[in-house]
Amino acid sequence: MKSRTSIGITPTQRLAMSGALQSVLRVLRMDAEALAAFLEEQAAEIPALTLRPAVVPLGDWLPRWSGLGLGDTGQAAEMPQAEPSLFAHVTAALPGLVPQLADQQIALALTEALEPTGWLGRDLAGVAAELAVPVSRVAAVLQQMQKIEPAGLFARDLAECLRLQAVDAGVLDGVMAVLLDNLALVAKADWPRLAGLAGCSVAEIQQGFAVLRGFNPKPGTAFSAVASPLREPDLLARKTPVGWSVELNRSSLPTLAIEETDASAPRARDVLRLIQTRNATLLLVGRAILAHQSRALDQGPTALRPLTMQALAEELSLHKSTISRVVAGTAVDTPLGSWWLRSLFSADMGGDQASAALRARLARLVAAEDKARPLSDQALAQALSGEGAAIARRTVAKYRAALNIAPAHGRRRPSG
Incomplete structure (x- = not known):
């Protein structure tokens, strides 16, 4: 029998990202500092694009960036020598470890699952199912993430x-x-x-x-649970007679000017549209988050409400990964200090109680306790349960460890 060679056509589907889409995703994850550096690079390459210094508004504006984070009292704490947060440390290392754009989405999901201890808080199968990728691919990215210093980060046990x-x-x-x-x-x-x-x-x-x-x-x-790089926030939240107003911090970014007669003007306009898209998305997401957390803006982090990225994505008709990119490393300045947008998301512990709010209340209870007779985990659980949700002792122990608070015997101080 003679073999015969034939040519056939088989339809296949393949997902590919255009250069424009890759640029959009890249810019969405930039904070003001990274975006300013990106614009400087673009201006150097595109003759028609000119950067002008940022306009610093006049008035009684006083930066409070050194208190970036959610303190236990809601007041901005001066931390000029503060260490960077774990999240900021990890995200700064991602570009060098995970250069592929498709794998960066996996890396970001793993980073979001990072617990304050440095351990991974989700199983790989769950991450893989959420992103519709093979578990082996998630495991390969995790192996790269485990190279981040200090050693031991992203461990599963x-x-x-x-x-x-x-x-x-x-x-x-x-x-x-x-x-x-x-x-x-x-x-x-x-x-x-x-x-x-x-x-x-x-x-x-x-x-x-x-x-x-x-x-x-x-x-x-x-790493500090609340500290951050000492830099300007991306958004400004101010109380007005009709409610809270959230705007871009224009003083953190240069303004763009385009020379329309130059041959590179179309490329310059593409950059301008890219920045406009980023700013519009950041404002949309930031305003939605702070609308949910307006009570915390008035009363401090102990008043945070439960909010998840998935719920906000459905509300805004965006993908969860878009929300995740926008809030990564993004901060908002408020009268109570500057907060990470990402820290305003928190799981529901029941009774409209957010886990982040419970951690803030736990820190406040410990700060106010009698040092000669510190509260046990069971006593702390009862005190927190009296404010709404039923909190288990093991939950208090977990939150206490995350806040780097010693157990009762380690906090005891002699009276007098």
């Missing part, structure tokens, strides 16, 4: 967190591997059994444990 640090320190030998694979035995200090599993002496096991104890099980706590 304690063993992986410590293993990442052991690899980074170059001490992942046979003894360390046995310790990491048997943390339950380590917790019991069962050195003879561990030595048997590792085929070494008890002294070698104890030496390995001494190295293990030097690792940080919560590398995310090295």
Whole structure:
């Protein structure tokens, strides 16, 4: 039988992003500082595009950027030496680790799932299902994210967190591997059994444990939960006789001028439309967020209401990823200080209680307690439950750890 060669046409579907769409997505994620740098690059390449210095408004405007974040009292705290937030630290490292635009969406979803401890708070299958990508692809991006310093970030459990640090320190030998694979035995200090599993002496096991104890099980706590880069906010929120007004901070951006007679004028107009789209989307999202959180603008973060990105996306007829890009690294200045837009999203704990508001109330209760008789986690849970939602003791313990607050015995101070 002779084989025959034939040519056939098979229709296939392929998703591709145009250069214009890639530019839109890139600009949507820029804060004012990054956008100003982008415009400087464009002006250098496009002769028809000229940048003019930002117009700083006159009046009693007083920046409060050093207090960026949500404090426990709602007042702007002076933090001139504050460390950057964990979210800001991670997002600053993304471009170098994840250069592909398609993978950056996965990286951003993983960043949003990062807990204050530095651990990943979602399973990879859930992220993959939400983004409609293979789990293997999410795992590959996670492997890149786990290269961000300090070692241990984006771990999915304690063993992986410590293993990442052991690899980074170059001490992942046979003894360390046995310790990491048997943390339950380590917790019991069962050195003879561990030595048997590792085929070494008890002294070698104890030496390995001494190295293990030097690792940080919560590398995310090295960062401030509320601090940020000391820079101008992107939005301004001001109280007016008819409610809250939210506008762009024009003083943080240069203005654009186009020389229409130049041959590169069409490219300059494309840049202008790109910036207009970014600004319009930022205003739309910012105003919607602050409309939901107007009570917090009046009373402070303890009055935050539950709000999710998915709910806001449905309200505005936008994709959740668009909301996520817009609020990444974006701040709003308010009379109570400058806040990250991203920090105004919070899960519903029941009774219209937001988890972020409960954390703020927890910090306030601890700050006001009698240091000679500090409140236990159970007492804190009862106090928070009395304000609306029923809060479990383990929830208080989780929030307390996220706020880097010691347990009751660690907060006790002698009276007098």
